[in-house]
Amino acid sequence: MTPLRRELLPARLAALVRPLPADPWIASFRSHSSGHSAFHAAARGLLRRVVSDFDADGWLGTHPMALLGEVSWRDLIGSRRRMLDVGAGSGDVSVHARGCVGEIVTTETSAPMARRLREAGFACYRVDLSRRTPPGIGRFDAVALLNVLDRCDRPRSLLWRALGLIEAGGVALVSVPLPTRPHLDAGRVTVDPDEPLGGDGDTFEGALAHLVEETLEPCGMRVERIARAAYLSRGYRDELHELDAAIILGTPDPDVRSDALR
Numbered sequence: 001m002t003p004l005r006r007e008l009l010p011a012r013l014a015a016l017v018r019p020l021p022a023d024p025w026i027a028s029f030r031s032h033s034s035g036h037s038a039f040h041a042a043a044r045g046l047l048r049r050v051v052s053d054f055d056a057d058g059w060l061g062t063h064p065m066a067l068l069g070e071v072s073w074r075d076l077i078g079s080r081r082r083m084l085d086v087g088a089g090s091g092d093v094s095v096h097a098r099g100c101v102g103e104i105v106t107t108e109t110s111a112p113m114a115r116r117l118r119e120a121g122f123a124c125y126r127v128d129l130s131r132r133t134p135p136g137i138g139r140f141d142a143v144a145l146l147n148v149l150d151r152c153d154r155p156r157s158l159l160w161r162a163l164g165l166i167e168a169g170g171v172a173l174v175s176v177p178l179p180t181r182p183h184l185d186a187g188r189v190t191v192d193p194d195e196p197l198g199g200d201g202d203t204f205e206g207a208l209a210h211l212v213e214e215t216l217e218p219c220g221m222r223v224e225r226i227a228r229a230a231y232l233s234r235g236y237r238d239e240l241h242e243l244d245a246a247i248i249l250g251t252p253d254p255d256v257r258s259d260a261l262r
Helices: 024-032 038-047 055-060 070-077 111-119 155-163 204-216 254-260
Strands: 080-086 099-106 123-126 139-148 165-176 185-186 189-192 221-234 240-252
Touching: 024 070, 024 221, 055 111, 070 165, 070 221, 080 155, 099 111, 111 123, 123 254, 139 155, 155 165, 155 204, 165 221, 189 240, 204 221
Parallel strands: 080 099, 080 139, 099 123, 139 165
Antiparallel strands: 165 240, 185 189, 221 240
16 A cells, blocks of 8 residues: 655645554455355345345445454554444444443444444444434544545534544544545435535545545544555455545544534
């Protein structure tokens, strides 16, 4: 994977670049993980006639994913008491945070993915957090939105609400493949989101700057660290799919959020 080119970023963002350490889990996923069989590929094809790609993967457990292993999680967020993982999917990424987080709570809009999260031992609220905050969910010292902002209809509202659940001293962790290709699975078809995401550009760095300046900062996220990571998944016959994802660590910006509420 190509390292971030600081010279293509605005100086203030270039100063925040700090690469992730070598992660044994990511290396293992590249070398030893397996995808799905011909039977599962056929079953997925049938399911996709009536449900979305995402729900089909939830029902069948196809397309396992990797983004952050425990080494990466610990390097990014340290030790945390309570984390909310928004749009956690099947929990393939969330599970590796268990070594450094006392309690992980998840949200999902997909019924089969929510079932998988609960089977994996995660508390899961089946809710669209961009529209409603569940009563009693509480507050967190870490909130993660990993590869979800580009797959929802209201990414700005989602980020705003998620940041509002972070307690003093807490952090936000965002991952987005760049340049963005935002869309929403709506049954058998995909549709455009209701809100713009940002993340446009001819280069990874240009798209990253656009995402930070047009979406993350205006929604009240103060960026403190930037990295680049491989977003991996396995498909039929062990085919490895790879996207380049921006990893952005930050905190709620009280000035932006208080200004918006005046």
